[in-house]
Amino acid sequence: MTKPWNTLVQRPKKNRYRWLIYLALAAVYVWAFAGVPFTGIKETAVQITKSIVSGIFSPDWGFVYLPEGEDLLRGLLDTLAISVLGTFISTLLCLPLAFWAAVNMSNSRAISGSGKMLLSFIRAVPEMVLALMFIKAVGPGSFAGVLALGLHSVGMLGKLFADEVENMDKGPVEALLSSGANRLQILWFAVLPQVLPGFLSYMLYRFEINMRSATILGVIGAGGIGTPLIFALSTRNWDRVGIILLGIVILITIIDLISGAIRRRLV
Numbered sequence: 035m036t037k038p039w040n041t042l043v044q045r046p047k048k049n050r051y052r053w054l055i056y057l058a059l060a061a062v063y064v065w066a067f068a069g070v071p072f073t074g075i076k077e078t079a080v081q082i083t084k085s086i087v088s089g090i091f092s093p094d095w096g097f098v099y100l101p102e103g104e105d106l107l108r109g110l111l112d113t114l115a116i117s118v119l120g121t122f123i124s125t126l127l128c129l130p131l132a133f134w135a136a137v138n139m140s141n142s143r144a145i146s147g148s149g150k151m152l153l154s155f156i157r158a159v160p161e162m163v164l165a166l167m168f169i170k171a172v173g174p175g176s177f178a179g180v181l182a183l184g185l186h187s188v189g190m191l192g193k194l195f196a197d198e199v200e201n202m203d204k205g206p207v208e209a210l211l212s213s214g215a216n217r218l219q220i221l222w223f224a225v226l227p228q229v230l231p232g233f234l235s236y237m238l239y240r241f242e243i244n245m246r247s248a249t250i251l252g253v254i255g256a257g258g259i260g261t262p263l264i265f266a267l268s269t270r271n272w273d274r275v276g277i278i279l280l281g282i283v284i285l286i287t288i289i290d291l292i293s294g295a296i297r298r299r300l301v
Contacts, residue, residue, distance in 0.1 A: 089272020090279065097277050106281045109252075109259035114285070116176050116251070116258050117244040120183025125237050128153075128188045132195030139199060150196070157189025161247055165256045176257030183244050183251070191240050198232040199225065238293040245289055249282055 076082075098106045133139045135149030165182035172178050206224035215223070252260020259278060266274040 085270070086272050086275075089274075090276035092273055093277035093280055094271075094273040095277065097274050098281075104262060106259070106262075106277060109262050109278070110281055110285050112176055113245070113248045113252065113258035113260075116179045116183065116248040116256075117241060119180045120187060120244050120248070121237060121241040123180065123184030124187030124191050124240070125233075127184070128192035128195055131188065131192040132199060135192060135196040136199035138202075138204070150193075153189050153192040153196070155189075156185065157193065159186065159189075161186040161251065162254065165251045165254055169255050174255035174257075179248060179251045179256030179258060182256060183247060186247075187240050187244060191236060194236045194240075195229070195233055198229045198236070202228040235297045238297055242286075242290060242293055245286055 131149060131153060135146055135153055137143065137146045140146045161182050164186050165178055168178040168181045172181070202225065206228070207220055210220045210224050248256075248258050249260050249263070252258035253264045255261070259282060263275065263278045266272075266278060
């Protein structure tokens with residue numbers, strides 16, 4: 035049985051488009067690699083690499099706890115506090131913005147569109163830039179890190195929360211509307227019971243991301259474990275770098291396991 039003529043014509047067109055996509059991707063990769071300058075490898079690269087590897091695999095266990103000053107445990111707890119407070123602040127701030135940006139929560143597309151635009155604007159500013167701005171405003175330390183994470187997370191959490199509100203079942207809302215319920219009653223009895231598990235799941239996921247970001251923000255002076263890490267890197271104290279990296283990996287792994295278990299129960 036012969037295939038239809040239009041099928042035979044469409045197949046070469048699909049293959050042609052596929053090859054055009056492949057060529058476009060190849061051109062992008064060539065352009066990207068051509069824009070990266072390569073000046074060669076330094077003569078001391080092998081020696082420095084050996085020092086880094088030997089120091090990382092022989093960590094400074096004495097830095098885990100120091101009674102007289104900053105140590106690994108205090109830095110990790112500081113980082114954990116920054117991520118907890120940053121996530122808490124962003125959750126409170128993004129709740130009204132999420133309902134503002136949700137299409138099914140407003141009578142006009144312009145209202146929800148302005149909310150989405152505001153969330154996109156907040157999300158576009160990196161947390162590193164926000165941290166540098168807050169360091170100039172309130173000084174270096176954990177408070178600047180909390181403000182940077184709290185403001186930056188509003189954009190992403192608000193978008194995820196708005197998507198959760200838009201995907202909810204409209205049946206309970208319509209049932210309460212037909213029975214004469216007001217907007218506050220609809221929000222409390224029909225909207226929140228549906229979106230709250232998703233909100234909590236997204237909040238935990240954002241907390242994991244903030245935990246990783248908090249370790250980076252300390253490098254530029256926003257508190258946390260990143261501060262002793264940058265000091266150890268600047269002085270080439272590789273054994274201390276090794277124990278700090280090991281502590282970060284263990285803490286983030288524990289948080290991932292706990293938050294993953296909680297998310298599985300919520301969703």
